[in-house]
Amino acid sequence: MSWWLLTFSRRGPARYLSHLDTQRVVQRTFARAGVPIALSQGMRPKPRLSLPLPLPVGAAGDHELAVVEVPEGIEVTTATLKALREASPPGFAPEKIVDAGERHPRPQPRAAEYACVLDGDAGALTAAVERYNETEVAVRERVSPKGTRRLDLKEYAGDVVAIPLGGGTEVRFTIRHRSDGAARPQELIDLIAEWAQVEPVMRGLERLRITWE
Amino acid sequence: MRPRIVLSYPDVYEIGVSNPALQILYSQINDATTASAERAYCPWPDMADLMRAAGVPLWTLESFAQVGECDLWGFTLPHELSYANVLEMLDLAGVPLLAGERDGEHPIVLGGGPAVANPWPLAPFFDAFFIGEAEDRLGALVAALEQDGREARLRTLAAVPGVWMPGRSTGPAERQVFMGFSASQPVLRPVVPVLEAVHDRAVVEVMRGCTAGCRFCQAGMWYRPVRERPVDLVVAAADRLLGETGCDEVSLLSLSSCDYSGVTEALTRIRELRPGLRVSLPSLRIDSAAESLARFAADQRGSVTLAPEAGTQELRDAINKGVDEAQFDEAVRATFEGGFTGLKLYFMIGLPGETDEDVLGIARMAGAATRLAREIGKGRARVSVAVSSYVPKAHTPFELEPFAGEQVLRRRQQLVREATPRGVRVAFHDVAASVVEATLARGGPGTARLVEAAWRRGARFDGWSEHFDVRRWEEAAAATGIGLGEPGVGRPSWREAVDARLSEGFFADEVERSRAGEPTEDCRDGACGACGVCAGEIGMDLIA
Numbered sequence: 001m002s003w004w005l006l007t008f009s010r011r012g013p014a015r016y017l018s019h020l021d022t023q024r025v026v027q028r029t030f031a032r033a034g035v036p037i038a039l040s041q042g043m044r045p046k047p048r049l050s051l052p053l054p055l056p057v058g059a060a061g062d063h064e065l066a067v068v069e070v071p072e073g074i075e076v077t078t079a080t081l082k083a084l085r086e087a088s089p090p091g092f093a094p095e096k097i098v099d100a101g102e103r104h105p106r107p108q109p110r111a112a113e114y115a116c117v118l119d120g121d122a123g124a125l126t127a128a129v130e131r132y133n134e135t136e137v138a139v140r141e142r143v144s145p146k147g148t149r150r151l152d153l154k155e156y157a158g159d160v161v162a163i164p165l166g167g168g169t170e171v172r173f174t175i176r177h178r179s180d181g182a183a184r185p186q187e188l189i190d191l192i193a194e195w196a197q198v199e200p201v202m203r204g205l206e207r208l209r210i211t212w213e
Numbered sequence: 214m215r216p217r218i219v220l221s222y223p224d225v226y227e228i229g230v231s232n233p234a235l236q237i238l239y240s241q242i243n244d245a246t247t248a249s250a251e252r253a254y255c256p257w258p259d260m261a262d263l264m265r266a267a268g269v270p271l272w273t274l275e276s277f278a279q280v281g282e283c284d285l286w287g288f289t290l291p292h293e294l295s296y297a298n299v300l301e302m303l304d305l306a307g308v309p310l311l312a313g314e315r316d317g318e319h320p321i322v323l324g325g326g327p328a329v330a331n332p333w334p335l336a337p338f339f340d341a342f343f344i345g346e347a348e349d350r351l352g353a354l355v356a357a358l359e360q361d362g363r364e365a366r367l368r369t370l371a372a373v374p375g376v377w378m379p380g381r382s383t384g385p386a387e388r389q390v391f392m393g394f395s396a397s398q399p400v401l402r403p404v405v406p407v408l409e410a411v412h413d414r415a416v417v418e419v420m421r422g423c424t425a426g427c428r429f430c431q432a433g434m435w436y437r438p439v440r441e442r443p444v445d446l447v448v449a450a451a452d453r454l455l456g457e458t459g460c461d462e463v464s465l466l467s468l469s470s471c472d473y474s475g476v477t478e479a480l481t482r483i484r485e486l487r488p489g490l491r492v493s494l495p496s497l498r499i500d501s502a503a504e505s506l507a508r509f510a511a512d513q514r515g516s517v518t519l520a521p522e523a524g525t526q527e528l529r530d531a532i533n534k535g536v537d538e539a540q541f542d543e544a545v546r547a548t549f550e551g552g553f554t555g556l557k558l559y560f561m562i563g564l565p566g567e568t569d570e571d572v573l574g575i576a577r578m579a580g581a582a583t584r585l586a587r588e589i590g591k592g593r594a595r596v597s598v599a600v601s602s603y604v605p606k607a608h609t610p611f612e613l614e615p616f617a618g619e620q621v622l623r624r625r626q627q628l629v630r631e632a633t634p635r636g637v638r639v640a641f642h643d644v645a646a647s648v649v650e651a652t653l654a655r656g657g658p659g660t661a662r663l664v665e666a667a668w669r670r671g672a673r674f675d676g677w678s679e680h681f682d683v684r685r686w687e688e689a690a691a692a693t694g695i696g697l698g699e700p701g702v703g704r705p706s707w708r709e710a711v712d713a714r715l716s717e718g719f720f721a722d723e724v725e726r727s728r729a730g731e732p733t734e735d736c737r738d739g740a741c742g743a744c745g746v747c748a749g750e751i752g753m754d755l756i757a
Binding site for chain 2: 014017018020021024025027028029030031032034039045087089
């Protein structure tokens with residue numbers, strides 16, 4: 001058995017895939033390309049693959065990572081990548097495969113940079129971003145079925161920049177991934193939009209870069 | 214210019230994309246005709262509200278074109294509780310609800326699928342209906358679209374065999390039967406959804422039609438005669454489909470796949486080609502379940518569904534469900550001995566001639582299955598029971614039998630609930646939804662007013678319990694004067710629109726036999742029941 005690191009881009013219609021749907025796309029792309037994925041043991045074997053940092057629904061990204069285990073004797077060749085590309089659905093494009101060896105590489109994200117466009121008063125948005133960068137604490141509540149968690153966004157999200165464009169304001173920011181988790185892009189944008197009094201609707205959300213440990 | 218066709222299933226994408234009929238039509242129109250086919254499904258209500266607020270009309274998934282601008286909009290109509298969604302989709306597309314209000318700017322709206330067995334409740338909303346299997350007639354349908362102008366197109370369409378056009382056809386349309394089925398290829402390059410669909414697997418239709426002769430079953434009558442595909446073709450298709458789709462499961466589809474003459478050979482050969490592959494056989498028949506389950510047990514786990522349908526031998530004989538207690542016992546034993554840990558039993562209440570004793574029999578059978586689950590399944594096995602309400606359908610022997618009605622159904626649900634042993638989970642179909650279904654299943658001309666009134670009061674996704682609200686239908690009934698769930702029908706008005714090729718004499722005989730508790734043989738290997746379907750070029754096409 002060996003572990004492969006597959007980098008791929010997810011754009012166009014594929015950006016609306018959920019995490020589980022993206023996993024299924026990877027699995028079926030391998031099956032269509034004739035590249036087997038190792039299966040787990042047990043009553044209902046599952047393909048051994050994971051996406052260590054799932055993209056939010058609606059987000060595009062290049063250089064995204066999937067970790068896939070393949071059975072013994074399967075080697076990475078240029079033909080493998082070509083076959084995977086040909087078997088991919090629209091918007092999903094394998095970029096590179098690296099054989100990481102027999103041990104699971106366990107990639108851990110440290111930070112990820114994002115960009116999106118917000119509509120509304122560009123001056124107000126720029127002021128809201130400046131306010132965020134200057135404030136020391138920005139506590140938000142995350143409500144889930146498990147309960148309510150208080151989260152200081154300043155510990156998880158920084159480097160926020162507002163760039164006025166012709167049709168909106170581009171907001172760039174970095175989400176830091178810590179041992180206790182990470183903020184969601186929407187949580188930061190909700191705060192900025194609230195301060196700027198604009199709709200918190202991210203257009204064209206894109207993950208620009210991931211820094212791995 | 215290439216005629217543009219949009220194909221729709223009146224439910225959300227996740228349900229509609231699994232519909233095999235739509236996959237066949239999509240594939241054949243695009244591959245074998247001069248037309249192009251795209252797809253559109255019914256947006257969930259929150260999305261529909263947003264589309265209306267933003268002024269965005271319904272679009273096709275392939276090219277994002279406006280559905281209302283195509284030449285022909287074809288709907289597969291699966292069941293009565295989807296009717297309000299048809300109106301919802303027409304409205305979202307900006308197409309006038311009434312066919313009579315459409316002009317050259319609008320598509321021709323064509324209905325097909327099993328629910329057109331009685332097209333009356335939707336008649337004013339459709340320009341035409343296609344009755345039966347369309348594979349042989351797609352060329353003629355597309356040729357009609359190549360005519361200039363709406364009137365010329367409709368006129369040409371009206372002459373296509375199987376087409377019934379409300380207000381234009383002078384007699385019923387004869388149900389079309391695709392006799393090329395056995396020699397034809399299944400869909401080999403289907404649309405593969407990237408979202409999880411309700412049936413997320415590769416599908417090979419191995420057989421069409423069923424001659425078991427269950428007297429309540431519309432599909433069993435509607436899709437006659439039985440036609441089987443050769444095993445070589447099935448195996449090659451399964452292998453190719455798995456490669457094309459990347460699926461890890463294949464379904465050998467039919468109304469009763471255990472009756473497919475090549476089932477053992479096909480299963481064996483597919484598993485030799487693809488070791489470890491999951492193969493599903495929908496619709497296990499109890500009388501052959503023990504043998505089928507033994508074939509499965511080697512590498513299949515999970516749950517099994519068996520459908521005794523009725524709780525006593527007398528009632529099973531009356532509905533021609535040829536299953537006895539010994540076969541049931543054997544099938545349940547085979548389930549748990551084969552390592553399956555779940556058994557779901559499917560019953561109906563409200564069948565013609567049903568008594569309280571028959572209903573209590575459901576609880577007795579559930580109890581017997583539970584004892585075997587404990588004895589063989591050693592605590593791991595579970596039994597659950599699903600009880601639905603019988604709704605008489607057009608073109609079945611019971612088509613003129615009375616609907617049991619809300620009060621009777623609710624009381625019988627309570628009987629089952631109280632008598633079922635502890636530890637057995639029982640689920641009931643919503644009686645109110647069955648009342649609406651019963652009203653539409655045999656509704657005559659004029660019932661369309663009820664559908665429109667209910668939709669205007671917010672009815673949509675009535676097949677979804679979280680959306681179904683009977684008050685909308687009750688208000689619509691009050692507004693239109695059409696009674697909900699009335700027991701009888703005066704006349705079989707569906708025969709004025711649809712000739713299903715089934716003889717009225719056969720139905721009369723079946724009703725008599727039902728009252729006498731007499732079975733009718735499966736004509737596959739027994740005597741011909743003279744149902745009327747086999748005539749001329751139309752007949753059974755078996756591989757053995």
